[in-house]
Amino acid sequence: MCSNVKRPGSILLSISVICLILNFYWPTRAQNVEPPSQKGKTATSIENKSNTESPSDLSAKRIPAEPKKIDQVGEKVGHQIDDFSQKASSRIGAWINSKAFYGITWLKLVLSFLLLFAVLSIERIVRHIIDRRSRIIEEKKELKPIRYLILQSLAKPLSFFIWVYGIYLVLTPLFLHFRKPDGTNLVHTVAQQAADLGAAVALVWFIFKLVSIVDFELKKWAASTDSAIDDVLAPLAGRTLRVFIVIIGAILIIQNLTGVKLGALLASLGIGGIAVALAAKDSIANFFGTLTILFDKPFQLGDRILIDKYDGVVEDVGFRSTRIRTLTGHLVTIPNEKAVSSGVENIAKRPHIRWLTNITITYDTPADKVEKAVSIIKEILDNHEGMHPDFPPRVYFNGFNDWSLNIMVIVWYHPANYWDMQEWLQRTCLGILRRFNDEGIGFAFPSRTLYLANDDDRQLKLKMLQGETVTYIPEGGRSE
Template identity: 25%
Template sequence: MTISPIRLRHVLPVLLFLVAFLLAPARLQAQAADTANASAPAAADLYGRGTPRGLATGLINALSAQDYDRASQYLDLSRIARSRRAAAGPEAARRLQAALDAGGSLMQPVQLSNDATGRIDDQLPIDEERVGTLPGKDKAAEVPLIATQSTNDDGQTIWLLSAASIASLPAANVEAAGSRLRSLFPSAMRDTDIGGAPLADWIILIGGAVLFYLAIRLIVALLMSGLGRVKRREDGGLLWRLLCAAPTPFSLWVSMLLFLATTRTLEVAFVARQLTGRFAGALAFVGFCWFLWRMIGIGADLVAARMEHSQRFRARSIIIFVRRALKLLLLMFATVQALNILGVDVTTGIAALGIGGIAIALGAQKTVENVVGSISVVADEPVRVGDFCKVGDVSGTVEDIGIRSTRIRTNDRTRITIPNSVFSSQQIENFAWRDRFLFAPTLKLAYGIDADTVERVLVSIREALAEAEYLLEGARASLKGFGESSIDIEIFSYVDRSDFNEYVRLQEGLLLELMRRVEAAGARFAVPARFVRVEGGADAAGTQGASAPA
């Protein structure tokens, strides 16, 4: 069995994961400087403890910076005498980090409430919130880590890790974190600290995430290979298209979920575990949205093909527009949620957009007009993709009807883009909707023939029109009048065809037949001519004037 070369789309998630983690420690240090503004809407509190999410974010940042004095500000030390808090607080923070390193866990900030009241549906008292667990001898002996509402010296309501949880720290199963795994690495990696965690722990977690992805990707590839050998539908059936769209995003999604479930209580540095869990959660969400993105495209293509097969072209155009709108909404939603999972405060950005909404709306008037115009074009459907039409002075084939503009390919093979606001307000002539073609030439017979010859020509032409099966009933030929240089016979009829190429072929044959019948009747076609009379003095022959054709 030959192994195909690794494609870029297979290794791209791995590269994204590695880049994210290489930049993670620097980002973690930057977050520690502005904890209050990063997560908590209650900015009045210096440490951002106004919500459970603010408590968790601030505590994680303080522990990652190994700033135990600041970390103690997130602990309820009310059971400790004030005279001892300055020394006991940092020591409690160290014991808390040791317990978390030994297998404890703290919920990701995005999992916690960002309201000052916390969650009210967690079956806990209104002033309590579960934010994690402390390790025990086994899973049943784990100690819940509880946050409670309290009041600071300024009278502000804040959230702190409860005094009961702090008191349970000495009883927790605190051992040397990650001693078994770290022992596999050189002492230099165990002693080198990056972002508040040993380098060995970062390698364990990052390597585990990469191995999880590669393993799931290999399993999916083997399954796909087996299914392809059993039965592969070359016509692009729904099941096969879904399978082809799923491997990469599905592998990313499932592998990151497995990584999160496996490493939640792994005995490595809590800071490294927390940060890798944050990025793994973001990548899992990206994988899920990536999969949805592909499903939207596949579903829209299948529905559009069915609509086209049943000649419901209007619905097909609407599906194209809806597909793009759904993908745009999915992209916006995925971006906001991924940033939220990574700990970036998107609430402030959304609020800023709300404040500047008027200015944005004024600056985007044309864009809004084009979106409204595109809705009008899709709803009214004056044209479809593939139609030949004339819009103003532009004639060509419609290639695409987008959210902002419509693109037309002209006969000169140039492409013209027309904003939908302009397109929807123009007079549009759609040649593709034509159900028949008008055949109405005027035959010009030369003077010099008598009335009987003209009558024979008319009779012969009427017979030719009657014999043409592709002409609709009512085809007629009549003497129109006498022109400057011809006797005009007018023909009026419709060719019962909608295809332009077929119409051109039939028109050519009919014109040749009419030409033969005119010649057989003893007439000929007129050649446009004009006679000019020149008047002047008498010439040598005594001629007063002469006329000659011009």
């Protein structure tokens, strides 16, 4: 409740300060009106002066516009401040008319600070209104995103614009003290050029942020289509428009400040000259790589790809590079020229996932047990989940390893859903393990058996392998 009471009070205080300062800073409209008798003289003098001045002088005086009128207004403001200072000195003290520096009195400094506070108040009020309206739209979830985007685009550039011209207006009465005897005022000229530059930057900034509306509409259109290429073209169009706005804005600002016409110069260079001047060899190669990605479509947004040693999901395709999110969560940026020139393995486009494994059993497993092991695996994989009729499972006893008998298993899982296949693999492997345990079939693991030359067990094994009959006599016993 207290905050609601203080807010109108601060607004009224700011408005009162603004009105008070404007009363002493700027003359009334009546004072700016020239007598009819002088209008003709003024027009004649201006016309004569324009005839004598050279084109270079005119271009140099484009900014600031009509400096003499600004100086005349400043002189009238100075006279009003002097009149006010005489009245104020009788009440406050003579110190208020004393000069601080460059002939500027303390009264002008105090009024400048008060006006600066008024500018700050205006900027805060405007920003508060915009932010409050934006929050209302966001909280109510109104279906008016364009209005919300316009407010968001306007907030910061408008604040910057108010600050630029507000500070310029605050300092205007002080510029009179920097005028040289010949009538030139470098400080005033530079300040007005800076204000004009700030206003132009604010305008370009606002238009630049308005591109978010174009982005919103393009993304909404891309989402309504089935073509994946539209999802790539939508952000690229927004970026292209932003670059175009920045370039055109910079050209117009430079042309306005310097008076040099850059349009004819850029047009004379030609499209090829601009491309060579603004882009290096790698940039051009990356741009054509972008066109290749867009039209040849080796991959699209959301595809899992493998480029060189990077395995991840495509998150963004820009003019210069492609960004992929690796399986470890890292964001990798790859130039588009490299993406199209090197081999790209599009994992997302695979029709199935192949599972190749080798099941090893011990060497002492009899042949019938080996056949049983193969039949168990075939039985479990028969008509398995994800089996395609054209890709039945393949199970073969295909070799003798150093330490095991090898059974090769190849399975193709459709569709290529990695996590669904992992669930199926877990059930399948558990089924094979249980059936092998029930049949007494042992799994082999890497091992090595060493026989010593004088080992009795070694001689016994050799005789058994040669087919001789061996009678085993236990120690302390007799044969039967």
